[in-house]
Amino acid sequence: MVRPKTNFRCSACQHVLVKWAGRCPECGAWGSIEEAPALSSLQRSALQRSALPEARVASSTGGLLPSTPAVRIVDVEGTEAKAQPTGISELDRVLGGGVVPGAVILLAGEPGVGKSTLLLEVVRQWAARDVALYVTGEESAGQVRLRAERTDALHERVMIAAESDLATILGHVEQVRPGLLIVDSVQTMRAADVEGITGGVTQVRAVTSALTHLAKTSGIAVLLIGHVTKDGSIAGPRALEHLVDVVLHFEGDKNSTLRMVRGVKNRFGATDEVGCFELRENGIAEVSDPSGLFLHHHNDTVPGTSITVAMDGKRPLLGEVQALVAGNGIPSPRRAVSGLDSARVAMILAVLERRCALSLAGSEVYAATVGGMRVTEPAADLAIALAVASGSRDRVLPPRTVVLGEVGLAGEIRPVPGVARRIQEAARLGFTNAIVPAGSGTLPVGVAVAEVSTVSEALTLLGKPAPPESPRAGPQLSFVGSRA
Structure with missing residues (x-):
């Protein structure tokens, strides 16, 4: 008996393999390879034609006549695709002006980073002009109501449905006819068929395709x-990012209230914009x-501190770098880094020792940023x-200086x-001095610029030793009701 010919096909991207594999080599999805009968070229062509509407007939060249003819691009109405502001300027900055209808x-x-809190604020702003439908598959309607009360996001035009079935969600959309639909989250939704x-x-691919x-x-x-995985990538198939128009990453340190929205993909705007938010008790x-x-030391400078300007997308952000050099002759000195690239810090320490004769071999070095900022550039x-x-020489930089x-x-x-x-952003915040690489070109007027070519040359700009801190009287503690 001749066994029918079969092959293996990925259910996520339809890539065909000659043998089974645990991971699809095309899209990288795990567990998506399924055995399927091999189709001939005629069978595949018939299958594709059967899925098309009956109104489409074959042309003289063998192709199918389209149901609607192609039109000139200049005749396409462009007003329907105009972005509508969400009412949150930082989010509109990343989206490219707002939300495009049909996007x-x-x-x-x-x-816990604050995704639902941010979208509840979007719903409240949107409800001022149109109906919004919030579908939750992770919480009950009562739980969302409590969070909406806490964040002052209640509005009579905000509709909520606690559903996880795709067909039921489509029914809600047909009844409510909202201008904005929010699904929290796509990994909790299920298509019954x-x-x-x-x-x-x-499931994730089918739900996203239907929506x-x-x-x-x-x-x-x-x-x-x-949701995201442990390594920070979006959970689910990689094709999920290709099905949508805009992909935003909501980032934030659990020890800080600052949150960042970064554009990873945007068919309607730039992908190098960043929106900044602060998570508070009453919302975002x-x-x-x-x-x-x-910034902590804005107007004064202490040993071991310097101010730099990092570019986060198109946005310049001033950040403070702090370093502490402690001990001498320690056999195994410690190197601790927070908010910086540890590999680059280790390289810089090696350059300081070898090229600038700065002895750090027996000292512990701690380097960090202020406010939870992460600087890797x-x-x-x-x-x-x-x-x-x-910090090592106990000398300070000139005040109001960026490096x-x-x-x-x-x-x-x-x-x-x-x-x-x-430099222009630093001048706006009151900085008057700058240390920059030689040959940086034309710089803004009003800032005293020192161009340096080597690290040794930059170290000569360190000022005189910092004066010793005057002893301060500590707070007087009063213990009331202590027992003898």
Whole structure:
């Protein structure tokens, strides 16, 4: 008996393999390879034709005549695709002006970062002009109501449904006819006619495809909340990001109230914009000028501190780098880093020892940023080097000084992009001095600029030793009701 010919096909991206594998080599999905009968070219063609409407007939060239003819692009009405502001300027900045009707937006982030809180604020702003439908598959309607009361997001035009079945959700949309649909979250939704577990590859792809078709045919904007894995990537198939129009990452440190919304994919705008928010007890608030959150010593300078300007997308942010050099002759000195790239800090310490004769071999070095800011770009290398040298030699930088520059292994200072924009942002916040790489070009007027070519040259700009701190009287403690 001849066994029928079979092959293996990925249920996520339909990639065909000759043998079974645990992971699809095309889309990277795990457990999506299924055995399926092999189809001939005629069978595949017939299957594709059977899925098309009957009104489409074959043309003389063998193709199918389209049901609607192609039109000139200049005749397409463009007003229907105009972005509508959400009422939250920081979110509109990342979206490219607002939410486009019929767009599908995926907001991904870690649990507890504030995704639902942010979208409740979006719903409240949206309800001022149109109906919004909030579908939750993780909480009950009462739980969402309590959070909406706490964040002052109650509005009579906000509709809520606690559902996880896709067909029921589509029924709610047909009854309510909202202008905005929010699904929290896409991993909790399930299509009854599709095999697979809830949150699996097949289910997530089917639900997202159905909601995308709904958005394109009805003009309803859809906002999806997505979970992330341990490594920070969006949970589910990689094709999920290709099905939607906009992908946003909601980031934040659990020890800080600052939250960042980054655009990873945007068919309607740029992908290098960042929105800043602050998570509070009564909700979430946008931060239009976040630079002050990352500065502690703004008007004065102490040993071991330096100020730099990091570019987060198109946005310049001032941040403070602090370094503490302690001990001498320690056999195994410790190196601790927080908010910085540990590999770059280790390289900078090696350059300071080898090229600048700064002895750090037996000393412990601690380097960190202020306010939970994370700086990984090379433009902060010189600021780290000056902070460490300042802490080691107990010398301070001139007040109101920002430091920019990439450090090379030979001790040279390399140029960094966007120096003029960084200095302009520092001048806006009251900084009057800047240490930049040589050959940085035309810089804003009103800032005293010192151009340096090597780290050794930059270390000569450190001022005199800091004066010893005067002893201060400690607070007087009063113990009331202590027992004898």
